[in-house]
Amino acid sequence: EAGVAQSPRYKIIEKRQSVAFWCNPISGHATLYWYQQILGQGPKLLIQFQNNGVVDDSQLPKDRFSAERLKGVDSTLKIQPAKLEDSAVYLCASSLDLGSTEKLFFGSGTQLSVL
């Protein structure tokens, strides 16, 4: 089966610019996650969707970050305006459903450098 697809693979922008990341989860997976992984650290959840509804966005910096999953499939994550501390890998993951024992399938991520 095809895995989680993410694009672009790399992005370099200057601070105060905007950027968008795209994710296509595994077909049939209802739950989609965006994680931020700063170099040398573990992934930190930004937002979790169940179909096209938001389940958890408590750690999303809503003044600059936004995400949507309009049709319950693809998702985009946007940063506007970007700050230097947003430099990180942005990982998208999906799981079949919301259950506590669901395992997550990750994409390869988008590496963002903010100069």
Add this chain to the structure above:
Amino acid sequence: SQQGEEDPQALSIQEGENATMNCSYKTSINNLQWYRQNSGRGLVHLILIRSNEREKHSGRLRVTLDTSKKSSSLLITASRAADTASYFCATVHITGNTPLVFGKGTRLSVIA
């Protein structure tokens, strides 16, 4: 804030040796999962252990869980160069209603 703390932060061993990584966490859990991340790639699920389980095996992997000490260990036996990666533990809160919370990871280097 991150739930798990892996120990050691980095580990370097010879091929064929065993590698042991530890994870400590803070709150009561529903389950604990281990993931592997190769350089520049996404994370891959390795194994899940529920809070009522004490030990689980999968191929060369052995995971233990001690809920009284809030700790888990991942043992990789007969390591190979291909096992070189970062390993993360991740926990689900006992309510089961929260998404996975990851630790900072252990970077394992297996030298051929």
